[in-house]
Amino acid sequence: MDEKTPRFTVSDFVASTNQTLEYAYPTVEVEGEVSSFKLNQQKYVFFDIKDDKTSVGCFMMAFWLRVPIEDGMRVVVSATPKLTPWGKFSLTVKSVRPVGEGDIKKSLELLKAKFEKEGLFAQERKRALPSAPQHVGVISSTQAAGYGDFVKILNDRWGGVKVDVAHVQVQGSVAAEQITKAVEYFNQLEKLPEVLIIIRGGGSADDLAVFNDEPLARAIAASRVPTLVGVGHEMDNTIADMVADVRAATPTNAAQILVPDRRDIIRQVQGQVRQVVPVVVGQIDNLRQQTKDSLWTAFDRIEDKMDRFEDRLCSLNSVLAQLNPNSILKRGYSILRGETEVGSDIEIETYKNIIKAEVKNVNKK
DSSP: OOTTSOOOOHHHHHHHHHHHHHHHOSSEEEEEEEEEEEEETTTEEEEEEEOSSOEEEEEEEGGGOOSOOOTTOEEEEEEEEEEOTTSOEEEEEEEEEEOSHHHHHHHHHHHHHHHHHHTTTOGGGOOOOOSSOSEEEEEEOTTSHHHHHHHHHHHHHTOOOEEEEEEOOSSSTTHHHHHHHHHHHHHTOSSOOSEEEEEEOOOOHHHHGGGGOHHHHHHHHTOSSOEEEEESOTTOOOHHHHHSSEEESSHHHHHHHHSOOHHHHHHHHHHHHHHHHHHHHHHHHHHHHHHHHHHHHHHHHHHHHHHHHHHHHHHHHHHHHHHOHHHHHHTTOOEEESOOSTTOEEEEEOSSOEEEEEOOOOOOO
16 A cells, blocks of 8 residues: 555544535535425425536525525525535535526515415505604615615605614625514514614615515514515515515605605695684684674673563552552541540641640540
């Protein structure tokens, strides 16, 4: 045996080979067609990736599979090459993404069908946004033009809204996971924002594929906070849009949906005031006339009662005048005071005189 030829145990050979592979190819991207796809125990994913001449086995954890795939789809896998303890070469996959318009669309249709079956697109599960929120959470790249447009329109339309921002990448291999963690972060706050907004400006289909990520879409659907997603342009429609409570066509449109325009509110209030003022003035005039009529009615009733009291007083005065002794004396009558017995002294009062006399004779009638 050549003394320069290394000799290994089987285990050492596998370990040494893996060290060499890890040093030479810590991460590789391999493009090919999926075959023999299998999901085991909802935890482990096995499939082969092949071309016309060769096939390589792939293994990955199910939670790393962020988009649906099936046999026949062309994909790019990001993976670490390894030699297994059983002597089989394989790729330990960290991420998979479809390539080519047809396969990207096919993956998207698979995910749509899956979510449709689960009811995640159902209109009845979607929540309305508050009309004028005071505290919102925003997930976006703060360096992107879409975020700048959103903030500008938000301040121009309403202002005074507290905005908490989670800065994330909105494209690339780590974007979906960052956005997912940001959604989870806002949902774990002690004081929740009133609305959670996810925004990104326009881009290619590959750029927007981040928002077709299954774990991200599930995080949006499970959010305790009502969600508003404004991604891309009006013609773009991602899974994130479809599971959100409200979809906005663009980041600018998201700001328009989120808050009213204070100028519109001012015009509405001014219009309402112009409509209400004549009504109020008319009601005041009616009340003034009703009050005046009521006062005149009350005055008439008081005057009528006073006339009746005056008539009654005159009648009483007439009766009292007739009962006045002087009036009787004036008509020729007199008042006699004393005992009407023979020899008694009596007093006789006439209208003009008081007469003293003695009773001389008394005859019974």
